[in-house]
Amino acid sequence: MLIGELAALSGLSHDTLRFYERQGLLHALRTAKGYRRYGAESAARLTLIRLAQGLGFSLAEIREVLAQMDALQDGALDAAQVQVLLQGKLAQIDARLEDLRALRAQLADQLTRACPLRLQAEQG
Template sequence: MRIGEIAAATGISHDTLRFYEKRGLLRARRSANGYRDYPPEAVDWLRYIRLAQTLGFTLAEIEADLPLLAAPDAAAPQLRAALQRKLTEIDRRIDGLQSLRGELARRLGDPMQACPLRDGAT
């Protein structure tokens, strides 16, 4: 598949495809005229990458677990563990944001404090 075909099939821009290729997430052969030629399975792979990103995985995390993602059925236990780690990380972030929200609400809730960021508001 040429870059335009794979872009149309996945909804991923040419620039992003080139970026993924540069990072090693995607491989293409070069034809005699220099055009990129992607294997048909690249479409599924790109959808997999996008789904992982949607679930909160960074490209660095995806790159680190590349062998796992290349054979998801064989690596199901490792993928489940990666998803569990991500869920735990998200829960920690939510807890941190709830604490931050509480502190901001407390500072805004004191009408006697002229400036909510002054030391007296701590």
């Protein structure tokens, strides 16, 4: 299918599809006239990319997963591999939550003290 067909099917813009191609997430063949031609699997690949982004995976992480999938004969990760990926992302989110909790505690602590910026304004 051509880029316009894939854009209509996926709900993504032509620019997004071209960006994904430049990032190595999506592959297209070129026709003799230079048009991009995408395979039937491209729509499913875009669904996976959007799902993974929604789950907090970066494009670099998604590119790695897609490369793993491309290297497999059937092109699909098994349930154990998916579980490992999701557990890893969950661990990253948990670590980030801990960092945010610590930052929140520091900010809350500062609220109980005089604000240095406020003191400077009163003195000036």
